[in-house]
Amino acid sequence: MQNRPAIVAVGRTKFGEHYGKEPEKLIEEAWLKASNEADIERKDLEACYLSDYFLPITNKLGLEEGFLSELTELHVPMEVTRSFSAALLTACHAIQAGRYNVMLVGGLEKMTDRWDKIRDDLMLLEDPWSYYAGCTPEANHELMLRAYIRKYGITGENLEKLNVALAQVAVKSHSNATKNEYAQYQRKITVEHVLNARKEARKPLGLYDFAPISDGASALVLTSEELAKKLTDKPVYVLGCSSATDYLDFPAREDLTHFIASKIAMKNALKMTGMSPLNIQLIELYDQSTVMEMVSLEDLGYCNEGNAWKTIYGSCQDYKGYYDLAGKKLFVNLNGGLKADGNPLGATGGAQIFEIFKQLRGEAGERQVTSDEELKYGCTLELEGFGTKSYVSILERE
Amino acid sequence: MSSEPIERRVSYLGDRLKGSRCQICGKEYFELRDYCGNCGRKSFGKMQDVDLFYDKGRLEICTLVNEPTNKFTKLGNYFYGIISFHNGRIRVPGRLTDRMVKCDEVIDFSALEGREVVPRFRRRYSVNKSDVIPTISLAFTFADEYYPHQEYTIADSSKEYDAPGIVGYGVYTSRFRIKEGNLERSVPFLDEDAITAAVEAGKLALIHSGVDSSLVGKIYVGSESNPYAVKPIASKVAQVLKLGEEDEDVQGVDAIDTEFACKAASSMFKDAASLVNYPKSGIKYAMVIGADNSQAAPRGCPGGELDLFVGYGGSAFIFGKSDVIAEIEGWYSCTSDTPDFWRRDGEPFPMHGGRFTGDPAYFKHVRKAAKKLMERLNMQICDIDYFVTHQPNVQFPVKIAKELGFKEEQYLPSLKVNKFGNTYSGCSPVGLSAVLDIAKPEERILITSYGSGAGSDAYLLVTTNQILDKRQRQKLTIKHQTENPYVEYVDYTLYRQLKLGM
Numbered sequence: 001m002q003n004r005p006a007i008v009a010v011g012r013t014k015f016g017e018h019y020g021k022e023p024e025k026l027i028e029e030a031w032l033k034a035s036n037e038a039d040i041e042r043k044d045l046e047a048c049y050l051s052d053y054f055l056p057i058t059n060k061l062g063l064e065e066g067f068l069s070e071l072t073e074l075h076v077p078m079e080v081t082r083s084f085s086a087a088l089l090t091a092c093h094a095i096q097a098g099r100y101n102v103m104l105v106g107g108l109e110k111m112t113d114r115w116d117k118i119r120d121d122l123m124l125l126e127d128p129w130s131y132y133a134g135c136t137p138e139a140n141h142e143l144m145l146r147a148y149i150r151k152y153g154i155t156g157e158n159l160e161k162l163n164v165a166l167a168q169v170a171v172k173s174h175s176n177a178t179k180n181e182y183a184q185y186q187r188k189i190t191v192e193h194v195l196n197a198r199k200e201a202r203k204p205l206g207l208y209d210f211a212p213i214s215d216g217a218s219a220l221v222l223t224s225e226e227l228a229k230k231l232t233d234k235p236v237y238v239l240g241c242s243s244a245t246d247y248l249d250f251p252a253r254e255d256l257t258h259f260i261a262s263k264i265a266m267k268n269a270l271k272m273t274g275m276s277p278l279n280i281q282l283i284e285l286y287d288q289s290t291v292m293e294m295v296s297l298e299d300l301g302y303c304n305e306g307n308a309w310k311t312i313y314g315s316c317q318d319y320k321g322y323y324d325l326a327g328k329k330l331f332v333n334l335n336g337g338l339k340a341d342g343n344p345l346g347a348t349g350g351a352q353i354f355e356i357f358k359q360l361r362g363e364a365g366e367r368q369v370t371s372d373e374e375l376k377y378g379c380t381l382e383l384e385g386f387g388t389k390s391y392v393s394i395l396e397r398e
Numbered sequence: 399m400s401s402e403p404i405e406r407r408v409s410y411l412g413d414r415l416k417g418s419r420c421q422i423c424g425k426e427y428f429e430l431r432d433y434c435g436n437c438g439r440k441s442f443g444k445m446q447d448v449d450l451f452y453d454k455g456r457l458e459i460c461t462l463v464n465e466p467t468n469k470f471t472k473l474g475n476y477f478y479g480i481i482s483f484h485n486g487r488i489r490v491p492g493r494l495t496d497r498m499v500k501c502d503e504v505i506d507f508s509a510l511e512g513r514e515v516v517p518r519f520r521r522r523y524s525v526n527k528s529d530v531i532p533t534i535s536l537a538f539t540f541a542d543e544y545y546p547h548q549e550y551t552i553a554d555s556s557k558e559y560d561a562p563g564i565v566g567y568g569v570y571t572s573r574f575r576i577k578e579g580n581l582e583r584s585v586p587f588l589d590e591d592a593i594t595a596a597v598e599a600g601k602l603a604l605i606h607s608g609v610d611s612s613l614v615g616k617i618y619v620g621s622e623s624n625p626y627a628v629k630p631i632a633s634k635v636a637q638v639l640k641l642g643e644e645d646e647d648v649q650g651v652d653a654i655d656t657e658f659a660c661k662a663a664s665s666m667f668k669d670a671a672s673l674v675n676y677p678k679s680g681i682k683y684a685m686v687i688g689a690d691n692s693q694a695a696p697r698g699c700p701g702g703e704l705d706l707f708v709g710y711g712g713s714a715f716i717f718g719k720s721d722v723i724a725e726i727e728g729w730y731s732c733t734s735d736t737p738d739f740w741r742r743d744g745e746p747f748p749m750h751g752g753r754f755t756g757d758p759a760y761f762k763h764v765r766k767a768a769k770k771l772m773e774r775l776n777m778q779i780c781d782i783d784y785f786v787t788h789q790p791n792v793q794f795p796v797k798i799a800k801e802l803g804f805k806e807e808q809y810l811p812s813l814k815v816n817k818f819g820n821t822y823s824g825c826s827p828v829g830l831s832a833v834l835d836i837a838k839p840e841e842r843i844l845i846t847s848y849g850s851g852a853g854s855d856a857y858l859l860v861t862t863n864q865i866l867d868k869r870q871r872q873k874l875t876i877k878h879q880t881e882n883p884y885v886e887y888v889d890y891t892l893y894r895q896l897k898l899g900m
Contacts, residue, residue: 116468117468119465119467119468120467120468120469123467127491128408129412129428129490129491129536130491131467132408132412132491132522132523132532132534132536133478133490133491133492133493133534133536133537134463134466134467134470134473134476134478134491134493134523134536135463135467135478135491136463136465136466136467136478138465139461139463139478142461143459143460143461143479143480146459146460146461146479146507146511147458147459147480150459150511201462201464202462202464202503202505203461203462203464203505204461204507249428249491250480250491251480251481251489251490251491252427252428252488252489252490256458256459256480
């Protein structure tokens, strides 16, 4: 990427249930953290891109930009997208085009206020025809798993291993989240917890296979390469970012076992960087469910199709903090993933970037990982809907 | 659904399961499309409509939903999955209906996946009492269970008759029954009501008749349990079954609902027959449907005695002068202002006049209609092969049949109240269907309906040779529905819950 957009500071709130906090308090908190870190003033901002999936619906807020203007007392260009990665992508384009030099990218969501209606909202927005037919946000993940099992003919002992592997995904995420002060669930769970919840629900996936609903916000300061070097010693560059789309209607998609949008987004992002997946050892996947994490490992090219569960199973028998890809370490969802860190839709992608940023700069504290090779690159995958949109961002530290 | 236009668009596509096929590359889509994604601009004008309404699909994959979204909570636990049509060229989401997943049921998804399914026209989900009732055909049942898959093949008519008559018919009852003593009664599933029964019955009549639905110029739906006080069932039937010529999204058909307690449908037989017989009507076929989710107050409450007899179902008849299976030889109707049974506007359940419903009501009118018609046509009891009458309970039809002089072999074949209960507007038509299912050519059928309020219509029908030709087209016969191993029996509490619906 020419004129690499650079992230100079990140900030976020704890994810979880913020009953007492208004949405604007959450974004304020995340923004303050990021701006303090970069020593940026509001007046320095040339544009703000904010992401938020639900507020226009839940709060009937038609023009969120105005709300943001009130909050920041700014009159600069502002746009609202539905995912953090979408905001980041648009901001990157603006920086690359030389239009702006300093931008705020933020994301927020307040889901728990609407706990009793949120599943209807999510489902209707995600895939209306499926909603009309009786689908739930969880059912599509389960159908994807059923389709996967049938397509790859996984039976008997292998099927048992796959089920355990998916449980291990959740166990791993919860374990990672114990070291994340911002995570919604900072407690460990066991494979038995996951398996028992499925047994109780009498379906392929149970309570512990799914990410929760959350409140939270995240923010970052994005600048041009030139300015970044003045603001920090350790800028993190957005080396490649790309997005792709797919049908709203999950049953109508050609492949029910993978997210074609993720495959395309990753391919294009890699093309921008000239790298192969294995150059990247740090990834934050969009694990709305354990199945999504498994399938995404294949979509992004880390495992062959139909095989990711073997990698997970093999790595988690004696989990050392990474998935073992034939001797190569792959660190996945170090912040606990959506599963344990939380999933406030509009802010989730920001937390993924936050994690990669901190890890690449060696500032992840207790969670900091090291590798034999230098940790230079990280990647995030964020989805909108059930794979209707997919965003891949590849980051590089100075 | 808060917006009626949105509801209208979703229903328009979802009720009939409309899709498109690209005539260039063959790609198929659920929902109507003007062009194909593969072929782009050159496919404009080359997209063909695809209709999945009479098709069968395959349940590809499924899961259990045990925490539905809010609008589906009344359905409890259900199976939900992806259904493919045309060897996977079209895939749609779908809920398995008519199936209550019990708390202790051992679930094996692979035993359900891969099986053939047929679409059912049902209520979509729960809404507020004042809202438009959403419907959809993205509900499915297994093709090897209660409802078999039936192809709809339009047949060219081969013979014209002098007198109009019945060209085809169909009876739709639910898979669920309540059994108390010797009496079995059909019970709707939660997503069924008078509207869904009317559509399903009409669909069966089209299948049996082989009549091109675009030639049906009038549809009458008789019901006393229309969930709407204002909004016809007939318009839904016309749209979903594509009655009359379709122009854009409007059907060239006259549709009207009728109400006269249990004779709301049978009363219109003569109107339908007259209409197709009128040379300048331009109407080749007319359809009459009687459908009810027969209401009754709970036992112990005023009017609760009815709760022992009420059933659920619909029956549909197509009248015309081509390929007739039973010609109408004549009719007689009588009416008096007799308040033996009524339901005030806004009240959920009807009231009745107790003993007053017998002699001065049911018997008086049925007796008069039957006798007058026989007199008029100069018929004797021995000239009649089958006698059909309204069946509010088991005793009334037997008593009047005997009084008129009919023998068991003449009236028992039509007696189905002990299998389905009193299906109100659909009741005597169900009896007629039971007879048409077994009648030989050149047999005479006398049918007397009864509607409280009160009146009776008597018709004399004579079957033709074509009754045999069309018989194999209908798999969902009365016998199929009464002797079906997939019938599920429910207890009283569940029966009340199911009748209230979503």
